[in-house]
Amino acid sequence: MTDNLAGTIHKIRSASRSLIRELGFLNKTIAGTGLPGSYVHAIVEIGTTGELTARELSEKLLLEKSTISRLVRSLIEREEISENRSLVDARQKNLRLTQKGQQTLTKINLYAASQVREAISPLSLNKQQEILTGLTDYCLALKNSRQKNSPSAPTRITENLPRIRTGYLPGIIGGITSLHAGYYSRLVGFSDTFETAVADGLARFVPRLDRKQNEIWSLEHRDKFLGSIAIDGEDLGENIAHLRWFIVDKELHGSGLGKKLLQGALQFCDGQNFRETHLWTFKGLDVARKLYEENGFSLVEEYKGTQWGKQMIEQKFVRPLPLKGDV
Amino acid sequence: MTDNLAGTIHKIRSASRSLIRELGFLNKTIAGTGLPGSYVHAIVEIGTTGELTARELSEKLLLEKSTISRLVRSLIEREEISENRSLVDARQKNLRLTQKGQQTLTKINLYAASQVREAISPLSLNKQQEILTGLTDYCLALKNSRQKNSPSAPTRITENLPRIRTGYLPGIIGGITSLHAGYYSRLVGFSDTFETAVADGLARFVPRLDRKQNEIWSLEHRDKFLGSIAIDGEDLGENIAHLRWFIVDKELHGSGLGKKLLQGALQFCDGQNFRETHLWTFKGLDVARKLYEENGFSLVEEYKGTQWGKQMIEQKFVRPLPLKGDV
């Protein structure tokens, strides 16, 4: 059994070595591309993701950031990729393939795919599947084991996850507006009336962000807005907070980020000592309702509304300021 | 189906990329060893083979010979390997691990094996086996496809196979003698008497190699003698060739090299116009007997002999010069 494991390990290692060589990773450039292995990986990665930052690339390729920095510059000089300083975080730059880079990626794909195809197509479907599961399982196992073994460099929790930002960010009004429009048009067929209202509301709200009773949080990732929540501490008056523009991109549902947004906003409300927090929503958004109720809101009112070009049942939730010392 | 293949290809590529990165082949040195990937491969290869030439290393690692040359030098300077100019082919040098190199290999093995072990040991035996077969099949497929696609650089037929050499080579007497001694002591318990006779015979024969009626062929690989055959055109007189010291290392049985040796020698005999070729052997060596008979020999005599410290039945075979025009 132990011997068996040792034998398996030995054979796996031997096969890995062979694989490395066959794929050309001891060579200066990968055959068929004229590019070094790391460049090919970078192009493929950027291409399939659409947009990446240097840091993300560094994490994916497991290469030093200085190495990545130069790799990126070289690719820019070759006009394979372009960089755009992020609007919302001036430190980072978003990388994407240029037209030429797209073509290069296509060439790489053609070459690599045909290499793989020629290799595996003579094999039975069964064998092919075995190869695939074997490889993926092995990679996964290696990755898991690496992450378990380097507590010094743990997986970044933020890796590939949007960050929660506060305050105004360039593009935030447009971003949140289109998020709402896309979400609700798909869900219930809202159209321009609704989107206009969102844009208008935000446009009136954002200039008031400098007052301490107002705040906005957004989920941002690579200049894309994937979620938001805001506390308008003025429009309702009477020391009541108005929770507005709470939305999370469908892709992030279930990620826990929505709850984080909501709880951050409520913490803010409590810090500001608002007597109550009110919010308006629609009947049918069951997941959201559950979230509200878990966090101290109760449904207080329900009525038909037609203002968005559709007949909807609107709902109003209210949450009182928790007693001090409460959990 | 086609789509399925494309999907499989895509996933395989993605897994390969991940594998490359996890194993550190985009990095300057492999973690845990401090050595570049190519060095690690070289050490493992030399270590597991025991002895290699630079050319063989180049073929295995798929690297340029100049690259290998420098890699080898660097490893020699680090005292990881040693080189010995081959005694039988002054162009090539045999590379082997030094004491220090052995230790390095051990370290590499420990590191790599534990990396693999930690990765796969949480998995079921079944999964482990899947990984193994997947990897090996894939490597094999890639290799096959590469070789099919580069008729310009076909697999060397001589790759890792001994070459047939003619004439004297340093170490040939000792090499052939020990080959005989090892083979026959294991087979039938011959001992010193026999080995002495072989050595003595060779010692008397080799100096006569400069005469055109004598010749010796040997199978040589990395300074090891793995087979031999000789034609003594003088000792029997009467224009009769004496076929002597025909032996092939057990490892090479079935490789076709024995037949090649024999036919080369017989071609030589025919070229020299010997009237007959005689040889003495023992009863029981059935494979050899078949080979003799396939090539024109017939058994002409059989008698008991005790000269080698064992009672054996000796046999004499004779082959006449084929008629001209014969096939």
Add this chain to the structure above:
DNA sequence: AGAATATAGTTGTATCAAGCAACCATATTG
């Protein structure tokens, strides 16, 4: 036996990927 060719390995030369450390600019935290 001698000429032509092939093979093993080295060396000149050039390129450039990788990593470390120190740095700058921007963001976040407290």
Add this chain to the structure above:
DNA sequence: CAATATGGTTGCTTGATACAACTATATTCT
């Protein structure tokens, strides 16, 4: 506002890879 963290760049060094031209030895051909 100060301290710290983060994304990215730059100076510096190392050294792996490849191509081409070369030397020395082996093999093949006639």
